[in-house]
Amino acid sequence: MGQFPDDHVIEVDKLCLLLAAEDLLLPEESGRRKKIRMESVRSTLEKLDQKGLVQVQEDKVSTTSMYKSCKLHSQIRELCISKGLDEEFFKIVDFKSEKELGSSTRRLAIYLNKYGDGDAIRFSSPDTRKKIRSLLIFDAYESHKKSTWPSEINDLKEFSFLRVLDFDGVDFSARKLPRGMDKLVLLRYLSFRGCYLETFPPSISKFACLETLDLRVTDCKITIPNVLSNMKRLRHLYFPIMYQSEGSNKLKLLGLERLEILVNFDTGVCNVDDLFQLNNLQVLTTISDGDSKDLATIIKYLDQKGADLHHSSLNIRNFDCYTKERAALFRKVLECKSLHSLRIEGPIGHLPKEVAISPNFTEMVFDGSELEEDAMIVLGMLENLRSLTLTNNAYVEYEMNLHDASSFPNLRILKLLNLEYLETLTFGKGAMPKLSTLVIDKCGELQKVSMPKELDDMLKCAQEEKGDNVYLIEPFTTIIADS
Numbered sequence: 001m002g003q004f005p006d007d008h009v010i011e012v013d014k015l016c017l018l019l020a021a022e023d024l025l026l027p028e029e030s031g032r033r034k035k036i037r038m039e040s041v042r043s044t045l046e047k048l049d050q051k052g053l054v055q056v057q058e059d060k061v062s063t064t065s066m067y068k069s070c071k072l073h074s075q076i077r078e079l080c081i082s083k084g085l086d087e088e089f090f091k092i093v094d095f096k097s098e099k100e101l102g103s104s105t106r107r108l109a110i111y112l113n114k115y116g117d118g119d120a121i122r123f124s125s126p127d128t129r130k131k132i133r134s135l136l137i138f139d140a141y142e143s144h145k146k147s148t149w150p151s152e153i154n155d156l157k158e159f160s161f162l163r164v165l166d167f168d169g170v171d172f173s174a175r176k177l178p179r180g181m182d183k184l185v186l187l188r189y190l191s192f193r194g195c196y197l198e199t200f201p202p203s204i205s206k207f208a209c210l211e212t213l214d215l216r217v218t219d220c221k222i223t224i225p226n227v228l229s230n231m232k233r234l235r236h237l238y239f240p241i242m243y244q245s246e247g248s249n250k251l252k253l254l255g256l257e258r259l260e261i262l263v264n265f266d267t268g269v270c271n272v273d274d275l276f277q278l279n280n281l282q283v284l285t286t287i288s289d290g291d292s293k294d295l296a297t298i299i300k301y302l303d304q305k306g307a308d309l310h311h312s313s314l315n316i317r318n319f320d321c322y323t324k325e326r327a328a329l330f331r332k333v334l335e336c337k338s339l340h341s342l343r344i345e346g347p348i349g350h351l352p353k354e355v356a357i358s359p360n361f362t363e364m365v366f367d368g369s370e371l372e373e374d375a376m377i378v379l380g381m382l383e384n385l386r387s388l389t390l391t392n393n394a395y396v397e398y399e400m401n402l403h404d405a406s407s408f409p410n411l412r413i414l415k416l417l418n419l420e421y422l423e424t425l426t427f428g429k430g431a432m433p434k435l436s437t438l439v440i441d442k443c444g445e446l447q448k449v450s451m452p453k454e455l456d457d458m459l460k461c462a463q464e465e466k467g468d469n470v471y472l473i474e475p476f477t478t479i480i481a482d483s
Contacts, residue, residue, distance in 0.1 A: 001054070001072050002080025003090050003109035003136055009057075012067045014191075016041050017212050017236060021164050021189035022134060042066050060412040060436065061341075061363050061387045062311065090134075095119040106133045110153065112170065113140035121152040134164035139171070149175055156180040164189040172197040182206050192217055193238070199223045202246075205230045212236040215243070216264070229255040239264035241287075253278065267294035275301045282310045290318040290346070292329055299332050306338020313341030313363070320346045331355045344369065351378045363387040366394035373397045380407030380431075391417040398423045405430030418442040427451035435459065 004010055016038055019025045025041070045067055048054035053076050059068035072080065084090040090107035095114045101123050110121070123129060129152075137153075148154070156162070157180030165187055173196055182203035190207065191214035192200075198220050204213075205227035213234060215222060221242040228237070229252045237256070241264060245251045253259070253274040260280050266287040272294050275284075288295045298314065306312060314333065321327040333342065334351070337358045343365035350372045351357070362384050371394055379388065380402070388411060398421055402408070411432050416422065416439070423445050429452045438459055440446065 001070075002077050002084055003092060003107065004072070005111060005138055006074055006077060007071060008138075009069050009071050011069050012042065012045065012056075015070070017189060018134075018164060018166075021212060045070055093121055101128055104131070106131060107136075108132050108134070109136040109138065110150075111138050112149075112175075113138070115150060119150065121150055123152065129158040130161055132159055132162060134166075135159060135162055136164070136166045137168065137170060139167075139169045149178060154178055157183040159184065160186070162187055166191045167195050168193065170195045170197075177201065185209065188212065190214070194218055196220050197222055200225065202227055204228075207231060209233055214238040216240045224251060226251055228253060231256065232258070234259055236261040237263070239266065239269075243269060245269055267291065267298065272297045272301075276305070279305075281305075281308070283312070284309055285313040285315070285341075287315045288317065290316060290320075292326060295329055295333075299329070299336055302336050302338040306336070309338060311340050312338055313343070314339055315343045317345045319344055321348050327352075334358065343367065351375045353378065357382060359383055361385055365389040365391070368392045369394040370396045373399070373401075376400060376402065377404070377407070380404060383409055386410055387413040387415075389413075389415040389417065390419060391415070393418065393420060395419050396421050399426070400424070401426045401428075402431045403428035408432045408435075410434055413437040413439075415439040416441075416443055419446075420444060422446050423448070425449045427455055429454075431455075 001010060001015070016025070019041070045054060045056050049056045049070075052073070054070050054072060056067045056070045059066065062068075081092060084092075088104040088106075090109060091101050091105045092109045092111070094111040095116060101108065101121070105128065135153075156165075156178045159180075160183055162184050163186060165184065166189065168191070170192075177197075181201070185206055185208065187207050187210050189212040190210060191212070193214045193216040195217050196219055197217045200215065200222060202225040204225065208231065210231050211233055213231070213236070215224065216238050217240050221244060222240055223244055223246050225246045226249055228234070232255060234256050235258050237259060238261070243266065251270045253262075253270060254277055256278060258280055259278050261283040262278065262281060263283070263285045264287055265275070265284065266289075268287075268289045268291070275281075275298075286298055288298060295316065302309075302312060316333070319326070319330070321330055330348065331352055333339070333344075334355050334357045337360055339358060340360055341363040342361060345367040346369070348366070348369040348371060351374070353374070357378065359382060361382055363386060364379070366389070368391075371390070375395070379385065385408065388408075395416075400422060403426070405428060408431060412434055414432070414435060414437070416425070418441070420443070422443050425440075425446065425448070427450065432455065435455065436459065440449070
């Protein structure tokens, strides 16, 4: 953790994957062993948090994960850096201090945002590059002092024994991909998360040992060559929100029998039928652009094989319930017991009362859904719902009354965003007993918010202890909630 920049938020899942890529965790022998391995990391973080060495952020939505992210206290980070240097466990190059690497250094972290003219990385011997197993490259996206690479990492062919290569916040429109990446045939972990990268080279097919590929770039649509099916050892595949296949054919995932985590699987870009061949999936998040046939296939997959998933989510774009066929399809989505998270964009009108909505939903986002008042009664009956977001006129009534003391028993997060019709919001006594985050933004007509004192006091406590983005509202007062 000391390799990350000061005050850097580290996702717990990423930390686990980095440790696994360097064989610093127990070897994976079964699904049960993997669960024990992840629990071991989280148990260690809990102990470090109790000792005040690490700050952890609770995962309020997931029912399978205790922590979402963590970060080091500044003084503890300095201690980690000092010990890392003493034992040559890792080296940080920030172009301010001594940059020479010892011959035994195995892990290298480079802070590109501090790179200036004339700066260089000095290796103690020609073979030092070959001994590096982990290379983490951090940059301050949108704040570049120099568009070129240090000459020592402009060509990676000498880093032929790399297991981990992580680009964080690098703008590849300013800096091209380093040369020699096709020589890194032993890579197990490759990440471009938070980077700007529009095209990924076909040389990705040479990474036969790769287990984790994170393509979650930002502010752009990446073009991905149709060679992913060659990476037979891939276990964790993270697509970005926006991407496209190189050429006219959809991306094929056939042959990835070891795949366990598949994020942002877009049915418009990938072949949805390939899902049925991925027998080891444990986490699946899918995106559908409202195509009825693809959406029906996803529901069919979840009904047949969803019981093996630890977590699944579905993001439906450009949807409506104007026809009987699409209304029936929406009912099947609500009834799907293997679905945990749902985001839906488009007009729905009302939630069908005759449908038994699955009790397994933990998160729901309604975008432009035009829901009516009875929708809050229906949603309030979902015992496991932990996060609810209503945005862009997802709710079109003038009043929102949450009177029932038994409604939303486990809701932690409530976000009301850009609801232009909402004028009055009322919380009844005992409603939402576990609410810790309340966000009200761009609700220009909202004039009155009422809540019992115990709920208001609880929200204050949550803000003081956890630092959540909570809009505090005094009990039974009138406000204008438009930030």
